[in-house]
Amino acid sequence: MRLKEKTVVITGGAKGIGAVAASLFGKNGAQIAIVDFDKKAGEEKAQQLHEKGIEAAFFQADVSNSENVREMAVKVIEQFGKVDILINNAGITRDAMLLKLDVDDFKRVIDVNLTGVFNCTQAFLPAMLAQGKGKIINTSSIAGTGGNIGQTNYSAAKAGIIGMTRTWAKEFGRKGINVNAVAPGFIETDMIETIPEKILEQIKTMTPYNRLGTPEDVANAYLFLASDESDFVNGTVLEVDGGMLK
Ligand code: NAP
Numbered sequence: 001m002r003l004k005e006k007t008v009v010i011t012g013g014a015k016g017i018g019a020v021a022a023s024l025f026g027k028n029g030a031q032i033a034i035v036d037f038d039k040k041a042g043e044e045k046a047q048q049l050h051e052k053g054i055e056a057a058f059f060q061a062d063v064s065n066s067e068n069v070r071e072m073a074v075k076v077i078e079q080f081g082k083v084d085i086l087i088n089n090a091g092i093t094r095d096a097m098l099l100k101l102d103v104d105d106f107k108r109v110i111d112v113n114l115t116g117v118f119n120c121t122q123a124f125l126p127a128m129l130a131q132g133k134g135k136i137i138n139t140s141s142i143a144g145t146g147g148n149i150g151q152t153n154y155s156a157a158k159a160g161i162i163g164m165t166r167t168w169a170k171e172f173g174r175k176g177i178n179v180n181a182v183a184p185g186f187i188e189t190d191m192i193e194t195i196p197e198k199i200l201e202q203i204k205t206m207t208p209y210n211r212l213g214t215p216e217d218v219a220n221a222y223l224f225l226a227s228d229e230s231d232f233v234n235g236t237v238l239e240v241d242g243g244m245l246k
Helices: 016-027 039-051 066-080 103-131 142-146 152-175 197-204 215-226
Strands: 007-011 031-036 056-060 085-088 134-139 177-184 237-240
Touching (some): 007 016, 007 103, 016 031, 016 085, 016 215, 031 039, 031 066, 039 056, 056 066, 066 103, 103 134, 103 152, 134 152, 134 215, 142 152, 142 177, 215 237
Parallel strands (some): 031 056, 085 134
8 A cells, every 4th residue: 555545636547547547546545536638438437446445536627728727626625635646647649740740739739748737737736835745747758758750749748748847856856745757658558559550560679578568567657656665756757668779
């Protein structure tokens, strides 16, 4: 029970990595606030957690909308009374090579993946500062650390997340808040379902394990950064990519 009585907010918690993290955190004793755009999947996930005896609730919000996020944060704190851990996990892709990249797709990816992290952190940070302790985990990507063909918008957002993570680590570390990022490689979720099978096979060969990552691989990294075991880890980017290309 590494997170006994902790309240965790997971954005994008209805599906993919966020949903697996919600179950893992629940198993480790946490109460879970699932924040997502997808109401149906979010409610189903909360119900699934309840059935396993985990305290959980779903809050619908678009993380790119600051007003929406502020209202959601008030409701989360009303329901759980506090927030100990924020996982800024919600993200989208709108891929295209630079010359074909529509400016609206550029902006939407920045709005969700980068401004969304800013909005949620601004909304929940005051509660953590009042407690004098908190953990913030931001989801970057290997596209943010190394760039990726066809992902100008996504790479920019994910690199920006690393900048914000390191800045906030310095701003709030002395106030008891740890801020870290996780940079996953290619992980088996809906997000990569548009990648052709042939390319996925090539990607697998880029790790010594000859496989893609699983949502569990990333959720376990979140768990470490959310637990007291990482109290002296601040401003780091934990790569969960099976050692790709290194
Ligand atoms: P996923 O399976 O697509 O799940 C993402 C969840 O976030 C979905 O439920 C989605 O809802 C929700 N979401 C999207 N936009 C939102 C918004 N504006 N407000 C609130 N919720 C929103 O993705 P995933 O693969 O689990 O990815 C989780 C995180 O890991 C993302 O930040 C992603 O960039 C990052 N990551 C993933 C990989 C990978 O290979 N899968 C690699 C590196 C990094 P809708 O379905 O309704 O949009």
